[in-house]
Amino acid sequence: MIPYKLAQPRKLEALLRKVTPLAYGLAVVLFGVGLFYALVSSPEDYQQGQTVRIMYIHVPASWFALMIYGFMGVSSASFLIFRLPLAGLMAQAAAPIGATYCFISLATGSIWGKPMWGTWWVWDARLTSMLILFLMYSGYILLMQSIEDRQRALKVCSMLAVLGLINLPIIKFSVDWWHTLHQPASIFRVNGPSIHVSMLIPLFWMASAYFMIFVALLGHRLQLLLLEMRLRSMQIKFAWQEA
Amino acid sequence: MSHQSFILLAYFIALIGIVSLIVRTFLKHRRLSIELNNLENLGVRPDES
Numbered sequence: 609m610i611p612y613k614l615a616q617p618r619k620l621e622a623l624l625r626k627v628t629p630l631a632y633g634l635a636v637v638l639f640g641v642g643l644f645y646a647l648v649s650s651p652e653d654y655q656q657g658q659t660v661r662i663m664y665i666h667v668p669a670s671w672f673a674l675m676i677y678g679f680m681g682v683s684s685a686s687f688l689i690f691r692l693p694l695a696g697l698m699a700q701a702a703a704p705i706g707a708t709y710c711f712i713s714l715a716t717g718s719i720w721g722k723p724m725w726g727t728w729w730v731w732d733a734r735l736t737s738m739l740i741l742f743l744m745y746s747g748y749i750l751l752m753q754s755i756e757d758r759q760r761a762l763k764v765c766s767m768l769a770v771l772g773l774i775n776l777p778i779i780k781f782s783v784d785w786w787h788t789l790h791q792p793a794s795i796f797r798v799n800g801p802s803i804h805v806s807m808l809i810p811l812f813w814m815a816s817a818y819f820m821i822f823v824a825l826l827g828h829r830l831q832l833l834l835l836e837m838r839l840r841s842m843q844i845k846f847a848w849q850e851a
Numbered sequence: 852m853s854h855q856s857f858i859l860l861a862y863f864i865a866l867i868g869i870v871s872l873i874v875r876t877f878l879k880h881r882r883l884s885i886e887l888n889n890l891e892n893l894g895v896r897p898d899e900s
Contacts, residue, residue: 632873647862659854662861669865704872712868716861723857821869828876835883838897842887846895 617834620694624827631824638817645810653807659723660807666716667795668815669709670738672822674776676706677741680748681773684766696762699769700752701829705822707745714738725789733782734790737775744772758840 646664653660680699687696717735718728729735748765755761783792794802801808891897 643862647858657854659857661858665862665865708868708872712865715864715868719857719861719864722852723854821873825872825876828880832876832880832883835880835887839883839887839890842890842895842897846890846893849895 617837621831621834624831628824628827628831631820631827635817635820635824638813638820642810642813642817645813650810651804651806656724659720662716662720663807664810664814666713666720667811668818669716670713671815672818673706673710673713673738673741674779676702676709676822677744677769677772678776680706680769681776684769687762687766688770696766697830697833698826699766700762701826701833702822703745703748703752704829705825707742707749709818709822710738710742710745714742721789730789732788732790733786734779734788737779737782740775741772741779744768744775748772 642664646661650661650664652658680702683695683699683702686692687699714735717738721730722728748768751768752761752765755764780793782788783790795808795811803811887897
């Protein structure tokens, strides 16, 4: 049974050691292709001009900031309900990646907003709920670092991650529920995407690159957490030997 | 600021964010591996479970 084998730290570590370098390599290729399409090959927008190119780095960062939090929430719930230690570790490994993507989304959105809206920031529903998502990520990471007992830290942080799931539908539908400066959804819509295919292609490449970076970093950070656990048990063993 | 400057700034921030996370991950991996080696050199063996 493959899933059972992967639940064993040694087996999982061996698999991660093989998969992570491949994922890093693929991420570099995808990012290179994505940058070419985004900065060179794609056309400019009839209204926004060249500034539309910020979309290719901003939109996938926002998608994955939300998806990674969803992944963290589901993993944390699995940890709390089914007592799966690996699920808790996966949420812990994903948190800094999601926080970085969320920061990129906020920063690039702000840079896009200045020439388009005439302001760096407005307290509208979409921007504020995204900022709350960033605060949830930061809270999770800080709480994890501040509690000494690892099991307790994982339990408390998992509760926080599950609680934060409430924010995801608020972010997604904020542009429909409230009158916002941020534009409504233009890709994931009932009637299909409202942007031209020449702009969908670079978006697809950049989204694939963001996804592969997430996979590579998740694998790498999971390895680090398993290594940290092994190191802690060895330090205890060493302390016992010395005593 | 010209539109080109806004585009460059956005891509620069995104790249710095991603690259710094990758570099920090590699540095932490190296630090933990050194600590693990030191303990192994002192004769401490990891649990095989």
